[in-house]
Amino acid sequence: MMPCPESGYRYKEVKPGVLRCLDLDEEAPLPAELKVGKNHIANSKRKPSMNVPLLDLKAQYKTIKSEVEAAIAEVLESQHFILGPKVEQCEKAVAAYSSCSHAVGVSSGSDALLACLMAEDIGEGDEVITTPYTFFATAGAIARLGATPVFVDIDPVTYNIDPAQIAAKVTSKTRALMPVHLYGQMADMDPIMQIADQHKLVVIEDAAQAIGAEYKGRRAGSIGTYGCFSFFPSKNLGCAGDGGMIVTNDAARAEKVRIIRNHGSNPKYYHKLVGGNFRLDAIQAAIVTVKLQYLDGWTAGRQCNAKKYDQLFAQAGISAVLPFVLTTRHIFNQYVIRLSQRDALRAHLKKAGIETKIYYPVPLHLQECFDYLGNKAGAFPQSERAAEETIALPVFPELTERQIADVVHCIREFTTGTSGSGAAVRAERI
Numbered sequence: 426m427m428p429c430p431e432s433g434y435r436y437k438e439v440k441p442g443v444l445r446c447l448d449l450d451e452e453a454p455l456p457a458e459l460k461v462g463k464n465h466i467a468n469s470k471r472k473p474s475m476n477v478p479l480l481d482l483k484a485q486y487k488t489i490k491s492e493v494e495a496a497i498a499e500v501l502e503s504q505h506f507i508l509g510p511k512v513e514q515c516e517k518a519v520a521a522y523s524s525c526s527h528a529v530g531v532s533s534g535s536d537a538l539l540a541c542l543m544a545e546d547i548g549e550g551d552e553v554i555t556t557p558y559t560f561f562a563t564a565g566a567i568a569r570l571g572a573t574p575v576f577v578d579i580d581p582v583t584y585n586i587d588p589a590q591i592a593a594k595v596t597s598k599t600r601a602l603m604p605v606h607l608y609g610q611m612a613d614m615d616p617i618m619q620i621a622d623q624h625k626l627v628v629i630e631d632a633a634q635a636i637g638a639e640y641k642g643r644r645a646g647s648i649g650t651y652g653c654f655s656f657f658p659s660k661n662l663g664c665a666g667d668g669g670m671i672v673t674n675d676a677a678r679a680e681k682v683r684i685i686r687n688h689g690s691n692p693k694y695y696h697k698l699v700g701g702n703f704r705l706d707a708i709q710a711a712i713v714t715v716k717l718q719y720l721d722g723w724t725a726g727r728q729c730n731a732k733k734y735d736q737l738f739a740q741a742g743i744s745a746v747l748p749f750v751l752t753t754r755h756i757f758n759q760y761v762i763r764l765s766q767r768d769a770l771r772a773h774l775k776k777a778g779i780e781t782k783i784y785y786p787v788p789l790h791l792q793e794c795f796d797y798l799g800n801k802a803g804a805f806p807q808s809e810r811a812a813e814e815t816i817a818l819p820v821f822p823e824l825t826e827r828q829i830a831d832v833v834h835c836i837r838e839f840t841t842g843t844s845g846s847g848a849a850v851r852a853e854r855i
């Protein structure tokens with residue numbers, strides 16, 4: 426078996442003069458230079474298929490269309506659109522899937538975070554510790570309540586909050602820790618929970634990208650005081666619009682967020698507290714319940730694609746830092762690599778029809794709306810570096826081996842023409 430140094434594809438001579446590409450499942454004639462004895466397999470004439478989207482939700486929908494349509498039709502027939510049996514069924518299913526005793530369906534992942542903070546009466550004068558390398562909603566929820574987001578830099582290997590730097594940021598005003606399980610891998614929860622216990626802090630897991638992820642065999646959302654999920658369509662378990670869920674093992678807290686999501690009323694028109702309209706729609710709940718049955722299969726597809734990338738990158742000798750799997754179950758909501766000249770690579774891939782995304786180009790401490798916090802450039806160097814060097818590649822479950830090979834081929838093409846070849850390396854702790 427011979428790997429092609431250009432494409433990284435593995436070839437095997439199956440009969441005299443004919444090569445089979447094991448990665449593409451295709452046969453090609455043995456190139457002339459190989460016949461004359463050079464230890465080199467010229468790339469086959471085949472042009473890569475290209476047009477690789479970052480996510481192909483239509484492909485997924487095709488496989489579940491009839492079930493989803495039937496579930497929506499059922500809600501339409503019932504005309505029960507707000508909360509009710511479909512939402513309760515979805516809550517039970519997500520609670521069980523996340524090893525939690527309670528789940529409360531809410532209008533989005535953002536509102537899940539907000540409702541948890543409200544349930545803890547967090548507001549002006551309070552501080553919440555989180556990461557600056559996340560989607561805006563994490564810190565946005567804290568700031569909306571008048572509390573102060575206090576940032577802690579990330580571990581450059583996992584891109585998650587660095588627990589070793591948290592203790593130094595705890596003050597008498599700290600009320601909660603909000604770790605984010607970025608890209609589908611859980612943050613290092615043991616030391617985080619230790620600090621929380623020591624200082625009596627609430628832990629709100631932002632598990633928007635990580636439903637079903639595990640840390641030492643424990644599911645995302647089940648370790649902290651609360652776990653917050655997003656059903657935004659691009660998440661591994663996405664609905665047909667906005668939706669989210671809060672999970673917890675604390676019955677009293679579950680009850681409080683349940684009241685908060687419905688304007689603080691219980692019973693109806695009797696308001697114990699000021700909440701909001703954070704309800705999950707019955708139609709979205711019905712869709713999520715259908716899709717949850719397929720989630721493990723889709724996750725396996727993502728994990729398999731990630732492994733394939735790892736192998737092909739290693740074979741092609743591409744100098745990029747590959748994802749580091751530190752936990753027991755990474756669900757690969759994103760497969761993110763890092764390398765210098767990221768933006769030029771992205772342009773190169775775009776020209777070839779390969780879609781990528783940057784999660785996230787500007788860390789939160791450098792966002793204009795957080796100028797008032799007084800954090801300057803250089804304050805969180807690992808987050809800033811990650812924002813400059815990381816790129817998310819397509820990893821969705823329906824991605825074909827050929828598409829993966831094409832992505833690697835194109836990256837190889839780019840690195841050969843720029844920074845030169847090297848070895849794909851696993852991220853390592855520095």
Ligand SMILES: Cc1ncc(COP(=O)(O)O)c(C=O)c1O
Pocket residue numbers: 533534535536559560562563605631633634654655656657667668669
């Ligand atoms: C880490 C993180 N937190 C929170 C959210 C907010 O979720 P939603 O878009 O459902 O409001 C997202 C969604 O993108 C996210 O990725």
